[in-house]
Amino acid sequence: MTLFEKEKIVFIGAGSMAESIIKGLLKNEILPPGQIWATNHSDDIKLNKLKTDYSIEATRDYNELFENATMIILAVKPKDVRESIDAIRSYITNDQLIISIIAGVSIDFFAEHLPDKMPIIRTMPNTSAAVGYSATAIAKGSYTTDEHLIKAKELFSAIGTVTTVEEDELHTVTGISGSGPAYLYYLAEAMEEKAIEFGLPQGTARHLIIQTFLGAAEMMNRTEESPRKLRQQVTSPKGTTEAGIQALEDHHLKRAIHECISAAVHRSRELEELYKPSTKNN
Template identity: 45%
Template sequence: MEKVEMKNIGFLGAGSMTEAMIEGMISRQFVTPDRIVIMNRTNAHRLAELEEKYGVRTLQNAEMLLRHSNVLVLAMKPIDAAQALESIQPFLTDQHVIISVLAGITTSYIEGSIQTKTPIVRVMPNTSAAIGYSATAIARGEYATDEHLSFTQKLFETIGTVVQVREEKLNAITGLSGSGPAYFYYMVECMEKAAILNGIDQKTARQLIIQTITGAAKMLNETNFEASHLRERVTSPGGTTQAGLTILEKYKYEEAITACITEAGKRSEELGKHLERQNHF
């Protein structure tokens, strides 16, 4: 099996995910800035900003982007997928590798649009990529090999952790970890409000909540105990924790979380199908 020979990494799109990936790759020495090429369809100011900040190269020509890159990251808005794929299609070969971070857009749709046997890996990161803590899932398309998956995993490990899954799981994963940060932010909002109602100032509450979440995450990660085991260890019968958990059970906390993740996953699937219908050539 051939190893993926990385010459240059090209980005089609210059938004926040592109910047997070660039920063991660450069800081982790995955690639040097001169081997990163970025193209953005309309915003020349944004390209100049990234070029100045990171020392990367920028272009506004699809043919030149594909000529100078053998790894292409699709990072434009999903609604612009059809136009973007149409612009690169004449210049793609099976020697390129496409990495797609387009939410909801399947590899089969991209393969059908470009009409080549170009390997495609679909990726679902989350917004914590901005600080190097993304929880990312990756899945291969029809022509991608284990080597393409391995290369993509190493790339995304520069901005967090990575798991390999089958593509049909990505909508559910979008509901779980793709949207996941927002669930925790909402929980923090609620905890801050509860703290204020109980006489704790917001600054103190925020500090305590963040450390509590961080500590709980580290306990899960470093002890390898199941969450239920850790919960039971800190829950004494008739104690304060039990009193709080009883209220969560009363208000159907588990059912709410399950419905939340399930509905977000369903919406991801719906939006993907809608985008593919909209973007149909």
């Protein structure tokens, strides 16, 4: 018997992150499409596309949707979370596992609005889930068992790597890996613009930048050397790399990166305040 043989997984929300997870589950044969169900509030086009593209089940009949459901993945936008929870609350029981991929909404919030002693796991994937390279962090609530955690890790392993953290650490995770892909795209954007200005064709610049990012990531992955040490190893005295690094230091790039991450972490905490529960009972 496989880990998910008797599971019925229900996605509340049918956006890009839900699709990435569904795609990963099917590609890695974690479970068959007939055990995956999805719904959303009103977007028929997205819901029908999921059903057509992946042969999963899709419905807005909540009796059918939640019948024998074992795992419920909350994948709506933060602004829609209250309405979504109100709509499904009466169909939820505490023998099911709730997994949230909603940014900024705490376990305590869900615990307050769902049945008592509800197993809840909060996660922070990133958009690289679309290509199977998400860096996902997960945090568990008080009533989450080891078996629940194992299943969640297996599920998110289908779209990348999984790291277990304390819930409060998810704010920092958001600032590092949750928003991180956008920081790297921003750097790539700047590199590509300058390469084109110096005369490289856009396609050539893009290829070189992508391969440079991939190579640097693989170097960090394969060695125990720190990023600082790796940088120093390729920075020859009086060379081109040293000249480039000096320009970055002259423009205080490291300080800007620190402030960038701090701003993202601060905003994550602000968002959580918007969904602060009146009590703590997870």
